[in-house]
Amino acid sequence: MNQSISIIGVPMDLGQNRRGVDMGPSAIRYAGIIERLENLKIHIADLDDVPVSRPDTRKEVKDGHLLNLQQVADSNWKLAEMVDQEITKNRFPLVLGGDHSIAIGSLAGAAKHNDNLGVIWYDAHGDLNTVDTSPSGNIHGMPLAVSLGIGEEKLTSIFGYTPKVKPENIVIIGARSLDPGEKELIRDKGITVYSMHEIDRLGMSQVMNNTISYLREQTDGVHLSLDLDGLDPEEAPGVGTPVIGGLTYRESHLAMEMLAEADILTSAEFVEVNPILDDQNKTATMAVGLMGSLFGEKLK
Template structure:
């Protein structure tokens, strides 16, 4: 399989900057070498998506959607790259960057798969919901408004990015690892009908049972699945290099097992890994874990 590595060094969407260096950190952690060792062919763009450093960009006039214009511009370009990758029957592996990049990734996937008549599902592995809108967001950081926009809620500039309308049916969105939700986004997530497996669900039912439910969720309703993996889904004691750490997260083995099991259903055709912040990391450990998580999804086996 041809794996298309797309580097997206965008960090306008969050409060703590430094995730723009995440793609470089993951590259230096050996992502290409690891993927090729599994037997895949890695392709990259000769010209990376250009993102102007945050300190040189106007924050904009809307305090409830900071850096709206540059985020829309960059994610629109990303959407086109992702769409072209799917049309070439490649596996887009997008390296972020903060989680606002999901706006571009999912827009590109929706555009490509809609023409093929395929139903898109999203597995969102994250400590957070990212389901606020400009009306509910307590911060105005767009990385907290990105998944709601993909599902058709919030600012029109975000909802209609690349193409008009929602990019994924919220009933085809499944969360794993959630443990930090704002009240406004919690209400909207319930109204929208997304499926959520919190850390408490993992503790209550066991990780194996949750994974079985996740696999059944996608096998019964989707033709293709995208995985959006935020490194803050892991406990910060093992993954310190991320911008919004929340105690009590998944452990490393659970993340690897989840990726192995998702690989087994044969529906996952794209992935993004976000919120690796090397400024906060220790010896690039979080980036190394990101590489191994991607490898397990792409078929790496222990034996």
């Protein structure tokens, strides 16, 4: 993995309707991410935060059925430009969220540099909804569908091309809350999913071995999109859409350690840290610990 990392914060809370997740990047920085990675002898450039344009009021602003569509699209375009620029400089983009709608921009910037970008979607949710299937109109439930070229044109066309990823290059890990339309899309596109059922039966070690082997064979780079609600809310309470029965902190550390050893990642993001809903910044601290493992931190 590239040992020059560019940290990009995205204080986005417009892809959903709960306040606080816009403070996620600050919470992660406060929990010591820069110091943690510098201790690993990694060169860090903190690029501060992507400007997030806001509606005139913080009330729900819907464009058709979608919440804050124009503002989400504008910010993701800016993020895509930053991710693209850092990869061009041969630096590893590490994006801090913010709600999961920011993955639209991360993937748009990253996929420009790969013919077959792989995606590990570490999440309780599939985020494969569209304007037609979404119960809420919240864009943070749509970024993976958007990246497949499915959904609202203002989002799918970000950075001037679509799709960003192919369904056969996606692996979802930790899923336990999928809407009917998402399940149908997963079946239709043949997307690989390791739900909690498979993780319990196979164990995290086997799931990660399968994922790494599969993506290594057919992709030319891999983006990790890690939503902290992939972890069980007993361990990571500071998330906006918690789902019980999730991954443990230890399982997640193992997953990150195995990705570090495999050396297949070319970009990553950690999203949905909401300090308002957290307990003494516990979830942001967990995010920092997982990033430490992802970038090679070891006990000995």
